Amino acid sequence: MPRKDKVLVANGQGFWGDSLLGPIRLCREGPLDYLTLDYLAEVTMSILQKQRLRDPSKGFATDFVKMIERTAPDLVAKGIKVVANAGGVNPLACKDATLAVLRKQGFHGVKVAVVEGDDIYGELDGLLASGETLANMDSGAPLASVRARVSSANVYLGAFPTAEALDAGAQIVITGRGTDPGLVLGPLIHEFGWKRDQYDLLAAGTIAGHIVECGAQCTGGNYTDWRSVPDMAMIGYPIIEASADGSFVVTKHDGTGGMVTQRSILHQLVYEMGDPRNYIGPDCGADFTSIRMEEVGPNRVRVSGAKGCAPTPTYKVSISYENGWKALGQLTISGPDALAKAKLCSEIVWRRLAYDGCTFSDEEKTVEFVGANTCHAGIDVPHAAEPTEVVLRLGVKGHDKAKIDRFGYELVPLVTSGPPGVTGFAGGRPHATEIIGFWPALLAKSKVTTKVSVFES
Amino acid sequence: MPIVPLSRIADARSGDKGEGSNVGVMARSEAAYVFLKGALSTEAVRRHMAAINRGGVKRYEADPLRVLNFLLADSLGGGGSASQRTDAQGKTHGLALLRLELNVPQSVLDATPE
Numbered sequence: 001m002p003r004k005d006k007v008l009v010a011n012g013q014g015f016w017g018d019s020l021l022g023p024i025r026l027c028r029e030g031p032l033d034y035l036t037l038d039y040l041a042e043v044t045m046s047i048l049q050k051q052r053l054r055d056p057s058k059g060f061a062t063d064f065v066k067m068i069e070r071t072a073p074d075l076v077a078k079g080i081k082v083v084a085n086a087g088g089v090n091p092l093a094c095k096d097a098t099l100a101v102l103r104k105q106g107f108h109g110v111k112v113a114v115v116e117g118d119d120i121y122g123e124l125d126g127l128l129a130s131g132e133t134l135a136n137m138d139s140g141a142p143l144a145s146v147r148a149r150v151s152s153a154n155v156y157l158g159a160f161p162t163a164e165a166l167d168a169g170a171q172i173v174i175t176g177r178g179t180d181p182g183l184v185l186g187p188l189i190h191e192f193g194w195k196r197d198q199y200d201l202l203a204a205g206t207i208a209g210h211i212v213e214c215g216a217q218c219t220g221g222n223y224t225d226w227r228s229v230p231d232m233a234m235i236g237y238p239i240i241e242a243s244a245d246g247s248f249v250v251t252k253h254d255g256t257g258g259m260v261t262q263r264s265i266l267h268q269l270v271y272e273m274g275d276p277r278n279y280i281g282p283d284c285g286a287d288f289t290s291i292r293m294e295e296v297g298p299n300r301v302r303v304s305g306a307k308g309c310a311p312t313p314t315y316k317v318s319i320s321y322e323n324g325w326k327a328l329g330q331l332t333i334s335g336p337d338a339l340a341k342a343k344l345c346s347e348i349v350w351r352r353l354a355y356d357g358c359t360f361s362d363e364e365k366t367v368e369f370v371g372a373n374t375c376h377a378g379i380d381v382p383h384a385a386e387p388t389e390v391v392l393r394l395g396v397k398g399h400d401k402a403k404i405d406r407f408g409y410e411l412v413p414l415v416t417s418g419p420p421g422v423t424g425f426a427g428g429r430p431h432a433t434e435i436i437g438f439w440p441a442l443l444a445k446s447k448v449t450t451k452v453s454v455f456e457s
Numbered sequence: 458m459p460i461v462p463l464s465r466i467a468d469a470r471s472g473d474k475g476e477g478s479n480v481g482v483m484a485r486s487e488a489a490y491v492f493l494k495g496a497l498s499t500e501a502v503r504r505h506m507a508a509i510n511r512g513g514v515k516r517y518e519a520d521p522l523r524v525l526n527f528l529l530a531d532s533l534g535g536g537g538s539a540s541q542r543t544d545a546q547g548k549t550h551g552l553a554l555l556r557l558e559l560n561v562p563q564s565v566l567d568a569t570p571e
Contacts (some may be wrong), residue, residue, distance in 0.1 A: 043538050138475060222548075224468035224483075224555070263468065263483070266522060270481025272472040273526050276519040289521045320537075328541050366534065366541040375549040378508020379556050395541035438537040440475065 004033075007191045009184050009208075010239040013037035013084075014215030016044060016061055022215055022237045023067055027074035030253030032239070035075075036183035037084035038213060039064060045177060046320035046436045048088035049121065049152035059090030060097070060174075068172070069101040075171070076107050083162055083183050087176045089119055089152060094174050095455055102457035110457040113170030115161040117450035118177040120317070120443070121153045127447060134317060134441040143441065149322040151436065155315040155443060158282035159205070160196065161450045162186025168454045177318060179281055181209025184240060192244040196283070203286035203308025204246030206279070211250055211268050211303075212238040218250065218268035220258035231257030236299075247304035249296065260299040282316070282445075285309040314442040323437030325404040328366065328395035329411040332424030338390040341419040342369050345392055348418055349410045358406045366395035391424070397435060404432035458560040466561060466569045467493065469551030474528065476536035477512060478547025480554050482525045488568035490523040496559055502527050505557045509550065527554070 010032055012023030016039040026032055039061035052059030064086030068075070075082065087094045091114045102110050120127065124147070127134065134143035134153075143150070154177035163186045165173045173186070185205035188194065194201045211218050218238050220229035229235075236256025241249040250260050258264075269288055273279075279286040290307035333342040346367050353359065368374045370391035373381055396407045408430040415422050463469075463482070466489035471480040482497065484490035503514040512530025519526065532550060534542040544550070 222470065224464070224470070224551075266483050266524070267468065267470045267481075269522070270479075270483065270524055270526060271470055272474055273479055273481055273517075274474065274528065275517055276522065276524065276526055277517075289519045323539065326539070326541060368543055370543060375544045376509075376553040376556065379505065379553055381556070393541075393543065397535070397539065397541065434538075435535075436538040438475070 004191055005243070007034070007188065007242045008032050008239055009034040009036060009187050009242060010237055011036045011038065011184070011212040011215055012237050013039065014213065014217060015039070015041060016063060018215055020067070023071055025256070026237055026253070027071050027078070027080060029256060032078070032080050034187045035080055035082050037064060037067070037082065037086065038180050038183060039084065039086045040088065040177060042318050042320065042438050043436050045089060045152040045154050045318060048090070052090050057093050060088040060094035061086035064094065065097045065101055068098050069105070072102060072105055072107055076110065081166065081187070082172045083186055084173070085175045085178055085183065087114065087174045089121070089154070089176065091116060091174050091176050098172060098174065099455060099457045108457055110172065111170045111454055112172045112174065112457065113165035113168060113452060113454045115157065115165060115173065115175040115178070115450060115452055117161070117448055118155045118157045118175070119153070120155055120448070124150065124153055127443070132443060132447065134319065134443065137440040137442065143319065143439065146321045146439065151320050151322055153317060153319045155317050155448050156282055157315070157450060158182055159185035159189055160283065161452050163189035165452045165454065166190035168452065170454055180213040181206045181281060182283070184209030184212060185283065188242050199284045199308035199310060200306060201246040202284040204248065204306035205242070206281050206284060206286045206308070207288065207291060207303070207306050208240045208242060208248050210279070211265055212240055214268060214271060216258060217271060218265050219252050219260055220264055223264060223267055229258060233257060246306055247302060250301045250303060251299055260301055262293045262295060262301055265293060265301055265303070280312060282311060284311050313445055315445055315448060317441045317443045319439035319441055321437045321439055322434055324397060324399045324435045325401045325432040326395060326397040326435050327404045327408050327430040327432050328393065329408065329427065329430035330391055330393045330424070331411065331414060331422055333390045333392055334421035334423065335388045338387055338421070339369060339372050341421065342390040342392045345414050345418050345422065346394060348414060349394055352410045353407060356406065358403055360396050360398065364396055364398050366393065368393040401432050458562050459566060460558050461561050461566065462555060463497070463557045463559055464555035465571065466565065467555065469555050471547050471549070471551035473533060473546040476533055477510070477528060477530045478532045478550050480527045480529065480551050482527065482554065484523040486569040487523065488565045492561065492565045493525060494518060497525055499527070501557070502554065506532065506550070506553065509553065
């Protein structure tokens with residue numbers, strides 16, 4: 001198959017809940033070869049696993065199917081390929097729903113591939129019996145200590161299975177848990193025939209994927225000097241214009257808002273960064289400090305020189321487990337004396353609970369006065385004025401569900417039995433909801449088998 | 458030496474990492490980067506963020522990018538869904554650090570765009 005000179009890979013969805021306009025406009029407003037979409041976060045996997053337990057046809061990102069329904073005419077007419085981790089814990093059901101919306105619109109013969117193998121929830125006991133401890137990377141505790149409470153377990157797969165799906169002719173690739181940068185790296189491996197030991201190239205694709213994985217966060221979104229960002233309302237989503245030698249240009253479609261500059265890209269490069277010299281992915285390690293950036297035109301930044309190294313023999317595993325209960329409520333306190341009254345309200349709630357034998361440690365309590373420097377607590381803000389109104393947020397957590405629910409009874413009564421000017425109780429009584437704990441672990445790659453299947457609408 | 462907030466000479470972005478957050482500080486000139494490597498110590502960051510971060514602070518230097526990356530070990534009030542804070546993902550920690558007031562030499566200010 002003839003290799004293309006340049007390949008255009010965009011990210012239209014930085015997270016589940018991102019603007020619907022990202023993918024829609026990317027399909028509409030300029031040339032594009034690949035549209036990547038990221039739907040999964042750590043907590044998402046646990047929620048999806050629970051949905052699947054209740055209903056075997058659920059457990060994937062339903063928004064993705066709606067997005068395919070909406071963009072299908074453009075995707076088919078222009079031959080744009082889609083790579084998305086929308087499969088969650090049930091990629092086959094996601095595939096079925098996707099095929100259904102394609103057929104409904106009369107699009108037949110569209111190939112949809114599924115990557116499986118990341119979901120090890122059903123194999124946990126066998127893995128533990130075989131000697132894998134799946135110890136917590138932070139605390140060192142073995143998974144056996146929380147085994148009964150585990151609600152999902154997924155390996156962060158690499159990008160080669162996605163490339164395999166594209167090699168098999170898929171136009172839409174649905175994966176479960178993989179790394180976010182892998183959504184971009186997969187298409188580049190497929191297009192340029194990069195090999196497993198070409199670590200500099202794999203690192204380049206990984207860094208490209210990292211730069212675009214949060215959508216508009218590299219085109220002027222969440223940017224320090226926000227006043228300088230043009231037309232933020234119509235912000236363009238990022239596009240990687242990749243070359244076979246690993247260099248790439250970060251850009252966006254002409255006429256869209258926002259901007260692509262070295263400074264806007266650097267903002268995203270440092271996002272969720274650990275050791276900048278040793279970014280560990282499933283296919284390679286990457287040195288973020290090795291790259292050169294140059295502005296080669298308006299909204300065009302060329303990135304080159306990426307250095308990589310061999311990957312580790314383990315996959316990172318994302319495990320979630322039930323870790324107690326929490327409840328949170330809020331009230332709005334108007335002025336005058338908003339902050340003093342909010343502080344009194346907080347004291348009243350804890351005293352009334354204590355009277356009824358219900359006490360919480362500082363560690364278990366959340367007390368915030370929103371409007372009075374909550375986000376930057378403890379940091380002096382010169383010339384800050386007394387807030388004219390304050391949102392009081394009170395929360396508790398712990399392992400005794402009844403105690404967490406008891407807390408919920410004492411918030412709303414402040415409206416009639418506290419200081420004047422207490423309102424905003426529309427949410428009603430706070431109830432206990434489950435805390436989902438996150439358990440990062442490592443697993444030998446030899447224990448994981450991936451599977452790629454291709455279907456057709 | 459003039460006292461200015463860190464925001465005068467650097468950009469920042471932050472996000473969650475497990476039960477903590479990272480703050481990437483991007484110096485806007487080479488002079489600012491050299492100055493910050495000395496002045497923006499882990500101890501200075503730990504003290505400034507002490508009411509937000511209960512854990513330690515680790516610093517990585519990325520000279521070619523003029524970036525100092527700080528990892529705050531326990532800054533979210535519990536990780537993932539355990540945090541009940543308004544800023545459960547540490548999204549605002551970058552701006553919090555940019556409020557830090559520093560004694561910056563005039564020569565560094567002159568070499569660094571506002």
